[in-house]
Amino acid sequence: MTAVESDAIRRIEAEAISSRFARGWHCLGPAEKFKDGKPHTVHAFGQKLVVFTGGDGKTNVLDAYCRHMGGDLSQGTVKGDEIACPFHDWRWGGDGRCKKIPYSRRVPLRARTAAFPTMEKNQLLFVWNDPEGKQPPDDVTIPVIEGVGRDDWTQWRWTEQIVHTNAREVIDNVVDMAHFFYIHNSFPTYFKNIFEGQTAIQIMKGKSRPDARRDDGGGKGPRMLGNTSVAAYHGPSFMIDELTYHYEGYDLTSILINCHYPIDENSFSLHSGIIVQHSDKLPAAAAEATAEKLSTFILAGFQQDVEIWKNKTRIDNPLLCEEDGPVYQLRRWYEQFYVDVADVTPEMTDRFEYEIDTTRPVESWEREVEENLKRREAEEARA
Amino acid sequence: MIREDERLLDGGPLLPVRCRTCAAEVLARKASWEQTSIQWTAEAAAACHELGADPLGTCGALRSAIQEAALAGTITVLDEHTPDPSTIPHDH
Ligand code: FES
Ligand SMILES: [Fe+2]
Ligand SMILES: [Zn+2]
Numbered sequence: 001m002t003a004v005e006s007d008a009i010r011r012i013e014a015e016a017i018s019s020r021f022a023r024g025w026h027c028l029g030p031a032e033k034f035k036d037g038k039p040h041t042v043h044a045f046g047q048k049l050v051v052f053t054g055g056d057g058k059t060n061v062l063d064a065y066c067r068h069m070g071g072d073l074s075q076g077t078v079k080g081d082e083i084a085c086p087f088h089d090w091r092w093g094g095d096g097r098c099k100k101i102p103y104s105r106r107v108p109l110r111a112r113t114a115a116f117p118t119m120e121k122n123q124l125l126f127v128w129n130d131p132e133g134k135q136p137p138d139d140v141t142i143p144v145i146e147g148v149g150r151d152d153w154t155q156w157r158w159t160e161q162i163v164h165t166n167a168r169e170v171i172d173n174v175v176d177m178a179h180f181f182y183i184h185n186s187f188p189t190y191f192k193n194i195f196e197g198q199t200a201i202q203i204m205k206g207k208s209r210p211d212a213r214r215d216d217g218g219g220k221g222p223r224m225l226g227n228t229s230v231a232a233y234h235g236p237s238f239m240i241d242e243l244t245y246h247y248e249g250y251d252l253t254s255i256l257i258n259c260h261y262p263i264d265e266n267s268f269s270l271h272s273g274i275i276v277q278h279s280d281k282l283p284a285a286a287a288e289a290t291a292e293k294l295s296t297f298i299l300a301g302f303q304q305d306v307e308i309w310k311n312k313t314r315i316d317n318p319l320l321c322e323e324d325g326p327v328y329q330l331r332r333w334y335e336q337f338y339v340d341v342a343d344v345t346p347e348m349t350d351r352f353e354y355e356i357d358t359t360r361p362v363e364s365w366e367r368e369v370e371e372n373l374k375r376r377e378a379e380e381a382r383a
Numbered sequence: 384m385i386r387e388d389e390r391l392l393d394g395g396p397l398l399p400v401r402c403r404t405c406a407a408e409v410l411a412r413k414a415s416w417e418q419t420s421i422q423w424t425a426e427a428a429a430a431c432h433e434l435g436a437d438p439l440g441t442c443g444a445l446r447s448a449i450q451e452a453a454l455a456g457t458i459t460v461l462d463e464h465t466p467d468p469s470t471i472p473h474d475h
Contacts, residue, residue, distance in 0.1 A: 015384065194439065196428075203439065230439065320390055322414040322462065328388035335385055347385070351428050353441055357418035 014314040017166050017265045021045040022236035022337035023130045024198075025142055026261035029271060030158050031125040034059050039083055041074035045129050046264045049116070050074035054081030060094030061116040061127045067098070122148045123156060124273075126238075127261075132340055140198065142234050145255055145275075152278045154287050157295040160271045161302070165309040167237070167260055167268040171334055173305065174202050174233065175325030177356055181365055183304045185212035189226075189358055193326055195333040196351040200233040211372035222247040222281075236337040237261060253277040254294060272298045323361055326354040390414070397422050398458045404444040406430040411449045415462040419449060 026044065028051065034040055040051040041064065048064040050073040062083065064074045071087030078084070082091040082099055091100040096115030098107050117128040117136055122145045128136045147153035163170075173179070175193055180186040190205035207226040224247050231241035241256040257273035276291040278284055318327050329352050336348040391397065397410035397420060407427035412420040421441065428434055433442035452458045 196423075196438070201439070316384075317386060317389075320388070322390060322394065322418060326388065326420070328386055332385050346425060350425060351421075351423035351434075353419070353421040353423075355417075355419045355441075357415045359415070359417055 010319055011317075012313060012315050013317045015316055017314070018338065019046055019265050020131050020338055021129055021262050021265075022167075023132070023341075024140070024235035024237060024337055025119065025126040025128055025136065026237050027142075027257070027259045027271060028125045028127055028261065029160060030156055030273075031059065031120045031123055034125055037078050039074045039076055039078060041072075043263045044127070044261045044269070046262075048072070048074065049127075050076075050083060051125075051127075052078050052083045054078060054083075054094060056081045058094055059118055059120065059125055061118050062092060062094070062096060063114040065113075066090060066092070067111060067113050124257075134341070140235065142238055143240065145240060147255055147275050147277055154274075154276045154278075154284075154291040156273050156275060157291050158271065158273045159295060159299055160269055161306075162263065162267060163260075163270045163306055163309065164267045166265055166314065167262050168314075168331070168334070169309050169312075170258075170260055170268070170270065170305070171233075171236075171330065172327060174200050174231075174239075175327050175330045175354075177204070177325055177358075178323070178361065179308075180204070180206070181361070183308060184301050185209055187226075187365060187369070189362055191325065191358060192353070192355040193330070194351065194353050195326075195329060197349050198235050198336070200330060200333055202229070202231045204229045204231070209369060211369045211376070222249060231256075231258070236334065247281075250279065250281040252282060252290065253279070254291070256294075256298065270302060272302065274298065323356060323358075325356060326352065329354065394461045395459055398452075400445070400449050400452045400458060402427075402431060402442060402445040403448050405432055405442075407442070407445060409445065411452070411458055413449070413453050413458060413460045416453070416460055419446075421445075421449070 028042060034051050035053045037053065042049045042051050049061050050064040051059065051061050053059045062073060064072050066073055066085040066087060068085065068090050069087055071085040073083050073085055073092060076084050076086045079091060082093050084091050089102050090098055092113060093099045094115060096113045098111035101107055119126040121142050126142060177188050177191040180188050186206050187209045188204050188206045192203045194201040205226065205228050208224045224245060226246050228244045228246070229241055231239055233239045237260050239258040241258060243254045243256045245252040254274060254276045257271065260268045260270045262268045272295070274291055274295050276287045276294065278287045282290060320327060332348055336344045394414060395412060397412045399408055400411045401408045407430040409427050410422040431442050431445065433444070449458070453460050
């Protein structure tokens, strides 16, 4: 079955981006950062938020703008368990209620601002966004990561940066096998996606690319053979990647976090985190050094994506070949976070599996790697 | 707005396949011998015994049912210019 060829020019379609933000838990970074007794300004979900930890040790997230005269609470001061506005010292509690106005006898009715539910998990701070204003259901959460806080794993190495595009671009990476070869210098040999409920999984195996210059020892040290990655989005923004690098004689086990929160519809804050497991081949100090190196490497990978995102256009109707992943089905899954809970349909959450036939990609990439090596050899001979 | 994957229109649709060991009926499509798409329903996922054990894997019995459906022509393999199906490994 082959469709009739068409002479019509393919038009790129892109609807206006909605300013509704995904329902779900969003990671703001390591929880420790927000426990310094100072208010922090966070731009997220099209708003300005204040994040502060009270004397009771609880970290809270409120709309940053004071309901009195609009002062910016994130420029204020933590006093006791509350955040005090810099303008007239009104005190706001983590529940969003004004607790005290030092110069007034009484707090007025209606003195309540927007408070976002928070959660600390895996030593990270999460904030719950819900356009319907509901509390997070108990079964919608982020799984515990086993290695976090254990002394046979490294500590989180965390990075963050602002990216000026809509967050859907980073989600699309879940299904985009080919870009791993063309922009990230990887060599996928196996690729499968599974979407089910609120999780979107990418299983990828790869081999190392002799034509990619990487400062991972280049001759000295053990040879890297390839990697196995099982990466899952839990909700709309937080991906846990169980990433194993296979070296001659041993495996390197790591957990990579790839997460973001939307700043507004045209920008997001992109975070990465990594922990590496110690082993006989990789004692504590070596594991730290490896984590450091991997973190730099991941950041370089983000830069490669950013370079593409900066220049590309938004496209609602990507034109796909059979060796591409399930972009439309991924976006169908992603849509569940942008509609009211009552409007989530089975097609958004029913299990869907898609395994790419990598025969042709692998053939073609092997040839390309070969050519790259030959060209480099010739260049070096000339030099 | 949810859009349809045009590959299903231009190439071929997902077609029903029934698992041989459980009551699960899914929709499947093969673009080539080694490519597989599987659309489950909640009922099918609940009926399958193997999914619960390993959510990352595809039910082995269902995999072979799909392979057989492809060999029997119940579902069409869109691009047959791929290796002989007998040489295809059953797992990755
Ligand atoms: S504006 Fe915040 S106390 Fe007056
Ligand atoms: Fe990427
Ligand atoms: Zn089954």
